[in-house]
Amino acid sequence: MSQYQALKQTCYEANMQLPALGLVLFTFGNASVVDREHQVFAIKPSGVPYATLRPDDIVIVDLEGRVVEGDKRPSSDTKTHALLFKEWPMIGGIVHTHSTYATAWAQAQADIPILGTTHADHLTADVPCAPPMSDELIAGDYEHQTGWQIIQEFEKRGLSPAEVEMILVGNHAPFTWGKTVEKAVYHSAVLEELARLAYLSCTLRPGVARLKDALIKKHYERKHGANSYYGQS
Amino acid sequence: MSQYQALKQTCYEANMQLPALGLVLFTFGNASVVDREHQVFAIKPSGVPYATLRPDDIVIVDLEGRVVEGDKRPSSDTKTHALLFKEWPMIGGIVHTHSTYATAWAQAQADIPILGTTHADHLTADVPCAPPMSDELIAGDYEHQTGWQIIQEFEKRGLSPAEVEMILVGNHAPFTWGKTVEKAVYHSAVLEELARLAYLSCTLRPGVARLKDALIKKHYERKHGANSYYGQS
Amino acid sequence: MSQYQALKQTCYEANMQLPALGLVLFTFGNASVVDREHQVFAIKPSGVPYATLRPDDIVIVDLEGRVVEGDKRPSSDTKTHALLFKEWPMIGGIVHTHSTYATAWAQAQADIPILGTTHADHLTADVPCAPPMSDELIAGDYEHQTGWQIIQEFEKRGLSPAEVEMILVGNHAPFTWGKTVEKAVYHSAVLEELARLAYLSCTLRPGVARLKDALIKKHYERKHGANSYYGQS
Amino acid sequence: MSQYQALKQTCYEANMQLPALGLVLFTFGNASVVDREHQVFAIKPSGVPYATLRPDDIVIVDLEGRVVEGDKRPSSDTKTHALLFKEWPMIGGIVHTHSTYATAWAQAQADIPILGTTHADHLTADVPCAPPMSDELIAGDYEHQTGWQIIQEFEKRGLSPAEVEMILVGNHAPFTWGKTVEKAVYHSAVLEELARLAYLSCTLRPGVARLKDALIKKHYERKHGANSYYGQS
Numbered sequence: 001m002s003q004y005q006a007l008k009q010t011c012y013e014a015n016m017q018l019p020a021l022g023l024v025l026f027t028f029g030n031a032s033v034v035d036r037e038h039q040v041f042a043i044k045p046s047g048v049p050y051a052t053l054r055p056d057d058i059v060i061v062d063l064e065g066r067v068v069e070g071d072k073r074p075s076s077d078t079k080t081h082a083l084l085f086k087e088w089p090m091i092g093g094i095v096h097t098h099s100t101y102a103t104a105w106a107q108a109q110a111d112i113p114i115l116g117t118t119h120a121d122h123l124t125a126d127v128p129c130a131p132p133m134s135d136e137l138i139a140g141d142y143e144h145q146t147g148w149q150i151i152q153e154f155e156k157r158g159l160s161p162a163e164v165e166m167i168l169v170g171n172h173a174p175f176t177w178g179k180t181v182e183k184a185v186y187h188s189a190v191l192e193e194l195a196r197l198a199y200l201s202c203t204l205r206p207g208v209a210r211l212k213d214a215l216i217k218k219h220y221e222r223k224h225g226a227n228s229y230y231g232q233s
Numbered sequence: 234m235s236q237y238q239a240l241k242q243t244c245y246e247a248n249m250q251l252p253a254l255g256l257v258l259f260t261f262g263n264a265s266v267v268d269r270e271h272q273v274f275a276i277k278p279s280g281v282p283y284a285t286l287r288p289d290d291i292v293i294v295d296l297e298g299r300v301v302e303g304d305k306r307p308s309s310d311t312k313t314h315a316l317l318f319k320e321w322p323m324i325g326g327i328v329h330t331h332s333t334y335a336t337a338w339a340q341a342q343a344d345i346p347i348l349g350t351t352h353a354d355h356l357t358a359d360v361p362c363a364p365p366m367s368d369e370l371i372a373g374d375y376e377h378q379t380g381w382q383i384i385q386e387f388e389k390r391g392l393s394p395a396e397v398e399m400i401l402v403g404n405h406a407p408f409t410w411g412k413t414v415e416k417a418v419y420h421s422a423v424l425e426e427l428a429r430l431a432y433l434s435c436t437l438r439p440g441v442a443r444l445k446d447a448l449i450k451k452h453y454e455r456k457h458g459a460n461s462y463y464g465q466s
Numbered sequence: 467m468s469q470y471q472a473l474k475q476t477c478y479e480a481n482m483q484l485p486a487l488g489l490v491l492f493t494f495g496n497a498s499v500v501d502r503e504h505q506v507f508a509i510k511p512s513g514v515p516y517a518t519l520r521p522d523d524i525v526i527v528d529l530e531g532r533v534v535e536g537d538k539r540p541s542s543d544t545k546t547h548a549l550l551f552k553e554w555p556m557i558g559g560i561v562h563t564h565s566t567y568a569t570a571w572a573q574a575q576a577d578i579p580i581l582g583t584t585h586a587d588h589l590t591a592d593v594p595c596a597p598p599m600s601d602e603l604i605a606g607d608y609e610h611q612t613g614w615q616i617i618q619e620f621e622k623r624g625l626s627p628a629e630v631e632m633i634l635v636g637n638h639a640p641f642t643w644g645k646t647v648e649k650a651v652y653h654s655a656v657l658e659e660l661a662r663l664a665y666l667s668c669t670l671r672p673g674v675a676r677l678k679d680a681l682i683k684k685h686y687e688r689k690h691g692a693n694s695y696y697g698q699s
Numbered sequence: 700m701s702q703y704q705a706l707k708q709t710c711y712e713a714n715m716q717l718p719a720l721g722l723v724l725f726t727f728g729n730a731s732v733v734d735r736e737h738q739v740f741a742i743k744p745s746g747v748p749y750a751t752l753r754p755d756d757i758v759i760v761d762l763e764g765r766v767v768e769g770d771k772r773p774s775s776d777t778k779t780h781a782l783l784f785k786e787w788p789m790i791g792g793i794v795h796t797h798s799t800y801a802t803a804w805a806q807a808q809a810d811i812p813i814l815g816t817t818h819a820d821h822l823t824a825d826v827p828c829a830p831p832m833s834d835e836l837i838a839g840d841y842e843h844q845t846g847w848q849i850i851q852e853f854e855k856r857g858l859s860p861a862e863v864e865m866i867l868v869g870n871h872a873p874f875t876w877g878k879t880v881e882k883a884v885y886h887s888a889v890l891e892e893l894a895r896l897a898y899l900s901c902t903l904r905p906g907v908a909r910l911k912d913a914l915i916k917k918h919y920e921r922k923h924g925a926n927s928y929y930g931q932s
Binding site for chain 4: 025026028045046047048072073076098100101103104105106107108109110132135138139142171172173199202203
């Protein structure tokens with residue numbers, strides 16, 4: 001039996017949450033979970049439908065994106081996951097979907113503005129949309145460059161991946177992450193709802209104002225601050 | 234056994250209606266029910282997913298928001314519920330959700346205009362949207378102030394909480410109430426549908442006219458007036 | 467046993483189709499079926515939730531809207547149904563809903579333009595939206611006048627209720643009918659989809675052109691004309 | 700037993716996928732599968748609801764649209780399918796639906812612009828919308844002419860049906876195809892999602908720019924090019 005059986009099972013269960021939460025159509029998405037001790041991560045195989053996916057189909061890959069264990073080819077987005085795990089040691093799981101409203105914002109090449117407390121409960125910034133990469137980078141090691149595109153957008157904006165756990169890749173679709181893959185899945189579902197709420201508010205009242213700073217701070221701190229009082233711990 | 238067992242059960246069942254009616258995602262909502270004799274109310278614990286919620290998790294709180302019975306921390310919105318129960322003796326239950334269309338209107342900081350008889354069957358006014366509170370109040374006892382924000386908006390507009398049983402808190406989300414918590418849940422579902430209908434009408438025909446007074450009056454009275462003839466009693 | 471048992475059963479089943487097709491929320495709708503021989507019709511009782519509705523709850527009413535058989539109060543819209551059955555001898559069933567997209571058009575006081583063959587497969591005209599009635603009529607026998615509002619709109623436009631089997635009552639919601647109540651239910655579901663399609667086309671391309679006459683004629687005739695070749699008979 | 704039993708079963712299963720994927724309401728759609736050896740194809744009977752459809756109801760038709768086997772009348776769109784199978788030897792199955800968002804674009808007489816990688820993963824062009832045919836052609840052999848309308852639009856634009864496997868017929872609805880009928884069904888579901896994504900992006904940001912060529916090429920090639928690395932083979 002594989003030493004990565006538990007890792008594969010965790011990865012399998014996270015992937016199966018994506019269709020259950022209405023975040024993927026057919027095979028348009030993938031979830032991964034890292035094992036920091038062994039410097040590997042588990043990821044969905046490429047193009048396998050969720051209906052037939054089994055825990056043993058999950059592929060184990062190292063942080064350069066090379067297959068360590070598994071019969072199947074890993075997700076075509078594997079090198080993006082690999083780079084994020086390598087560069088961001090604080091994250092434990094990554095999710096990529098083409099969920100409808102988040103992808104519509106990515107296609108519009110627009111940040112999702114922070115318009116309400118539902119958003120502020122989860123992050124204090126607009127959800128960033130990274131502009132498309134240059135033609136040279138696209139023609140090169142594309143999925144690896146997608147990882148850099150994400151990381152550099154965070155650096156350019158001075159955002160921390162420990163605080164803002166989601167991004168839109170312009171003209172493509174969202175990536176989310178978290179301390180665990182369960183949290184990364186949760187962030188994908190939250191992002192889709194934030195994208196839907198903002199779509200509705202912006203089409204109802206074009207030019208609607210962003211949430212004021214005092215409310216952004218209050219809602220985020222009551223859930224995530226030193227004196228948080230949301231939840232049970 | 235707790236003397237509040239029945240109260241907890243009623244509160245539990247009302248909370249479980251929220252995901253069943255499609256009004257909450259994850260833990261984004263809560264329902265409470267008051268016991269006027271003992272001056273306490275039952276409310277959902279904070280951050281507990283609906284899938285694992287049990288009647289015994291429900292927390293009993295007094296009208297100052299202090300826990301009377303229960304192992305868990307009550308909803309972070311408890312002080313808002315407490316103030317509304319204290320100030321408005323005619324209400325028996327309160328529901329707070331982040332339901333999609335109602336929240337989109339709250340984010341747009343706009344009243345939901347009364348455009349049709351579906352709306353007039355339930356209330357004769359636009360659904361009010363209270364403007365965000367001042368930075369000073371946000372930094373203070375925020376959830377308690379949210380209660381005042383609601384109450385003062387009703388006073389400013391001359392609305393009665395016995396007749397208009399719903400409000401949008403600007404940039405946040407809706408609160409509804411009723412003589413019973415079952416009615417508060419019903420009003421949350423009705424509000425979400427009114428918000429969706431108005432969104433569609435307003436994006437289809439910007440500047441669409443409000444319903445004329447004679448129709449507002451007629452529909453409300455046939456359902457709620459002295460000579461009402463809707464329903465079985 | 468009632469001589470109207472079969473009539474009640476048919477009416478019950480038609481009513482239960484409305485929530486199954488996603489056309490009603492709570493109690494916002496009703497279906498009726500006429501017995502031309504006995505000059506009575508069966509209709510849903512007022513305000514009874516679909517979840518608890520039983521065939522024996524269905525009320526039998528004459529064409530003046532007076533209860534003939536049944537313990538419950540009939541739908542508050544009974545007089546509208548009664549007048550339509552009385553004035554339009556070719557119809558066998560009527561359905562009233564507040565289905566979302568159709569109601570959004572009614573709230574916008576706008577006809578649903580014929581934009582495609584999905585529409586032309588069912589009717590060759592825009593779905594008419596009757597303007598709200600005068601304040602005097604609203605204050606009078608309102609539901610009876612709603613029937614006249616529908617009939618007079620058809621007369622004004624030169625439409626035949628045998629060919630156009632649906633209408634929007636301005637600021638209110640849709641009514642549909644048919645030779646049988648099953649067809650009336652079908653028309654309610656078709657109308658909701660036509661309303662949704664037209665909403666999307668009109669918000670995507672404001673001022674989009676109506677379907678050209680040759681296509682309207684072709685699609686309607688292949689389904690309903692003397693030489694129709696759609697379906698099995 | 701019919702020599703076409705397996706063909707009918709394949710056709711039946713493809714048709715049953717259409718309501719399962721939310722692509723058809725009532726009887727508004729049909730799927731067909733060709734047998735190139737015998738120069739016949741299997742197609743859904745006209746106007747039969749999916750709930751009661753059985754494999755034996757499927758009709759076998761030759762490439763002129765004449766019934767070869769079956770008790771029922773074939774789909775009223777049979778001649779469109781026949782011509783496409785006859786003229787395009789590389790396709791094995793065809794699907795026609797009135798799926799909501801794709802039909803809304805067809806009603807708007809607009810191509811669906813390529814705005815993101817979800818689109819580019821499947822085709823490198825805008826989804827073409829063929830303009831309505833002339834009144835003379837409509838009055839003639841309409842369904843046969845619909846086939847020509849599709850074929851000529853592809854010729855006019857220099858598109859290959861092996862690479863672009865979907866089209867909108869203006870003011871009508873979409874047709875899709877593929878090497879197999881399973882792929883044709885898949886393309887119908889993909890088209891509906893592309894139509895929905897583009898609707899949202901275009902209403903959010905009118906005039907949004909098309910995807911740049913380098914990204915179109917990259918995404919299509921990684922899935923369909925000579926050195927593709929998506930999927931398992």
